[in-house]
Amino acid sequence: MSSWTSCVSFKCGNSLGCLNKVPTKKTDKFARRLSFFPSQHVKCMRCTLDTRCSALKGVFRVPASAAARYSDFSSQIRSVLGTLASSVVFKSFFLIYRTKRCVAYINDACCHSTPNHHPENQTNHTTPDTPPNLYFFSSNPYKNSFNSDFFIAPISFLSSNMAGTGLFAEILDGDVYRYYANGEWKKSSSGKSVSIINPTTRKTQYKVQACSQEEVNKVMDLAKSAQKLWAKTPLWKRAELLHKAAAILKEHKAPIAECLVKEIAKPAKDAVTEVVRSGDLVSYCAEEGVRILGEGKFLVSDSFPGNERTKYCLTSKIPLGVILAIPPFNYPVNLAVSKIAPALIAGNSIVLKPPTQGAVSALHMVHCFHLAGFPKGLINCVTGKGSEIGDFLTMHPGVNCISFTGGDTGIAISKKAGMIPLQMELGGKDACIVLEDADLDLVAACIIKGGFSYSGQRCTAVKVVLVMESVADALVEKVKAKVAKLTVGPPEDNCDITPVVSESSANFIEGLVMDAKEKGATLCQEYKREGNLIWPLLLDNIRPDMRIAWEEPFGPVLPVIRINSVEEGIHHCNASNFGLQGSVFTKDVNKAIMISDAMETGTVQINSAPARGPDHFPFQGIKDSGIGSQGITNSINMMTKIKTTVINLPSPSYTMG
Numbered sequence: 093m094s095s096w097t098s099c100v101s102f103k104c105g106n107s108l109g110c111l112n113k114v115p116t117k118k119t120d121k122f123a124r125r126l127s128f129f130p131s132q133h134v135k136c137m138r139c140t141l142d143t144r145c146s147a148l149k150g151v152f153r154v155p156a157s158a159a160a161r162y163s164d165f166s167s168q169i170r171s172v173l174g175t176l177a178s179s180v181v182f183k184s185f186f187l188i189y190r191t192k193r194c195v196a197y198i199n200d201a202c203c204h205s206t207p208n209h210h211p212e213n214q215t216n217h218t219t220p221d222t223p224p225n226l227y228f229f230s231s232n233p234y235k236n237s238f239n240s241d242f243f244i245a246p247i248s249f250l251s252s253n254m255a256g257t258g259l260f261a262e263i264l265d266g267d268v269y270r271y272y273a274n275g276e277w278k279k280s281s282s283g284k285s286v287s288i289i290n291p292t293t294r295k296t297q298y299k300v301q302a303c304s305q306e307e308v309n310k311v312m313d314l315a316k317s318a319q320k321l322w323a324k325t326p327l328w329k330r331a332e333l334l335h336k337a338a339a340i341l342k343e344h345k346a347p348i349a350e351c352l353v354k355e356i357a358k359p360a361k362d363a364v365t366e367v368v369r370s371g372d373l374v375s376y377c378a379e380e381g382v383r384i385l386g387e388g389k390f391l392v393s394d395s396f397p398g399n400e401r402t403k404y405c406l407t408s409k410i411p412l413g414v415i416l417a418i419p420p421f422n423y424p425v426n427l428a429v430s431k432i433a434p435a436l437i438a439g440n441s442i443v444l445k446p447p448t449q450g451a452v453s454a455l456h457m458v459h460c461f462h463l464a465g466f467p468k469g470l471i472n473c474v475t476g477k478g479s480e481i482g483d484f485l486t487m488h489p490g491v492n493c494i495s496f497t498g499g500d501t502g503i504a505i506s507k508k509a510g511m512i513p514l515q516m517e518l519g520g521k522d523a524c525i526v527l528e529d530a531d532l533d534l535v536a537a538c539i540i541k542g543g544f545s546y547s548g549q550r551c552t553a554v555k556v557v558l559v560m561e562s563v564a565d566a567l568v569e570k571v572k573a574k575v576a577k578l579t580v581g582p583p584e585d586n587c588d589i590t591p592v593v594s595e596s597s598a599n600f601i602e603g604l605v606m607d608a609k610e611k612g613a614t615l616c617q618e619y620k621r622e623g624n625l626i627w628p629l630l631l632d633n634i635r636p637d638m639r640i641a642w643e644e645p646f647g648p649v650l651p652v653i654r655i656n657s658v659e660e661g662i663h664h665c666n667a668s669n670f671g672l673q674g675s676v677f678t679k680d681v682n683k684a685i686m687i688s689d690a691m692e693t694g695t696v697q698i699n700s701a702p703a704r705g706p707d708h709f710p711f712q713g714i715k716d717s718g719i720g721s722q723g724i725t726n727s728i729n730m731m732t733k734i735k736t737t738v739i740n741l742p743s744p745s746y747t748m749g
């Protein structure tokens with residue numbers, strides 16, 4: 093059976109100007125109306141990232157194996173459109189219906205060339221590679237020049253826009269995504285899969301292979317052999333491949349972003365940003381690697397007391413071997429490439445274990461590296477639940493270094509791992525100390541961006557505000573006004589606040605809110621939750637006996653503690669078991685430096701919210717927030733070891749050195 097996935101797609105764009113405003117909810121309803129498709133065969137792949145009025149707004153995918161059943165759907169789709177037309181909310185479909193030119197093409201490989209020069213219609217609409225049963229239905233917004241209301245979209249149009257199709261089709265086996273080993277996409281012999289739940293719909297969105305321990309063993313062997321050859325590959329060639337991977341990644345930002353929207357409910361625009369940022373990180377890493385790995389050290393012996401210059405010491409950085417990379421759900425692409433790219437440029441191989449929520453985004457990203465042409469076995473990606481294969485991976489004797497980002501799991505890993513270098517980026521309770529002289533408008537803006545972007549699910553999110561009592565009322569009012577403007581809803585609609593990653597996460601956040609409420613906190617907004625969606629909430633008058641004063645909610649709820657002195661703020665910050673980032677807002681630079689010195693965190697931001705980026709800045713946590721430092725340069729260095737060669741001379745030489 094061909095691995096092609098057949099498609100039924102529609103556009104709700106036309107040249108009459110109303111369609112860009114059609115809320116995506118309507119496309120969902122439209123999907124449901126197509127009830128003649130059994131639900132297991134239909135996935136609504138809303139494609140709202142592209143805001144052109146003519147952009148593809150919805151695609152229904154039908155497995156090739158089931159496609160034959162729908163060969164008579166043309167008349168049915170017409171009748172669905174007819175029904176929809178009776179409803180004013182389906183304005184766009186109404187317009188389409190009124191034209192009565194609704195056409196569906198079935199197995200139609202005929203050519204509808206597009207004479208006009210609009211960029212969208214530049215592609216050749218001949219479909220010689222059309223797989224059997226490719227159904228495509230779409231309105232043509234440029235009917236004046238095209239002289240028809242519908243056209244067959246080229247395969248390439250779909251390929252570059254949808255997860256698991258076109259170039260990405262080979263990573264999917266039926267409805268389960270494959271894992272990647274030895275340069276091939278594979279099905280696990282375990283016969284088991286792991287479901288990925290869409291945080292918005294709370295239904296299974298994707299499935300990935302549950303890799304077995306035997307498969308992990310095999311992957312480790314492959315990675316070990318591939319690394320030996322890769323270490324002998326010239327640095328410029330390693331860099332060249334990384335640049336290629338970066339370009340492919342950025343070119344395919346749309347399907348990867350689509351996965352991020354579906355798997356982790358990242359707002360669509362932020363999802364695209366994550367992919368682009370990741371491509372940039374990979375390129376920067378290639379350049380930085382060429383610079384810093386191209387240099388070594390030359391030492392002479394006579395600088396140490398009692399020595400003549402009879403020894404020349406050459407130092408260089410060599411790879412560690414196999415790097416195990418484990419990123420968290422919230423940046424499954426960016427925090428994966430921040431480990432993969434430094435590892436590869438430094439001559440290491442990679443075994444990636446993506447987070448379950450985010451695994452499909454990561455698999456698409458890995459495919460971009462595959463397409464770039466890296467040697468077989470150098471990059472591998474095993475999927476499965478961390479709770480099931482995590483220990484086996486982290487304690488595997490084939491692993492030479494672990495680069496992990498996540499929560500307390502990292503503390504447990506550090507206790508179990510062998511004598512290998514560890515890079516741990518863990519949780520945080522990033523405090524924001526606000527002094528009396530601070531620019532409160534700036535503070536309020538930073539608190540909103542820092543505390544609520546991606547619904548607070550960032551390790552660097554502002555997680556507690558420590559504000560001087562004298563300005564607390566004014567600040568709380570300003571933040572409240574901004575919270576009221578945050579949009580709440582599905583990630584497809586680019587809302588500011590989207591559902592948190594899981595029901596258990598939402599329950600945990602709710603527990604923190606209820607604890608604070610019972611102990612007398614002031615809820616500045618009404619607490620509201622629907623499924624995994626929690627409305628943004630500012631909690632004022634938080635006291636140290638409340639859990640939320642210390643625990644990391646990883647959600648859109650932000651505690652405010654009123655303080656009476658700077659020392660009180662510093663004390664609260666330092667009493668935390670976390671030490672990732674902190675920030676201080678004041679116009680007095682001397683005070684800012686003093687406070688920065690006193691805060692026991694890896695980074696202090698002066699007059700801005702905590703942030704990891706730009707990605708070449710050093711990034712580290714102390715205490716329970718981590719071990720070691722990230723950031724491109726530090727990660728490359730961390731993934732190497734120093735090798736020295738000493739040339740012993742028969743007699744002192746002062747000609748060199």
Ligand SMILES: NC(=O)C1=CN([C@@H]2O[C@H](COP(=O)(O)OP(=O)(O)OC[C@H]3O[C@@H](n4cnc5c(N)ncnc54)[C@H](OP(=O)(O)O)[C@@H]3O)[C@@H](O)[C@H]2O)C=CC1
Nearest residue numbers: 420421446447448477478482483498499501517518519551
């Ligand atoms: N300091 C930093 O840079 C950052 C820290 N974080 C922190 O991460 C947390 C949220 O991320 P989240 O993904 O929930 O974190 P988790 O610690 O739950 O998971 C992180 C990764 O570890 C895997 N994992 C789970 N159990 C094991 C195990 N026994 N052995 C090995 N790997 C395992 C997970 O896989 P699976 O999904 O299959 O369980 C996932 O890939 C927050 O605390 C946040 O602060 C997040 C981003 C950045």
Ligand SMILES: O=C(O)[C@H](O)COP(=O)(O)O
Nearest residue numbers: 423550551552703704705
């Ligand atoms: O995982 C996280 O939370 C990221 O490290 C945050 O990155 P950012 O601060 O650059 O968004």
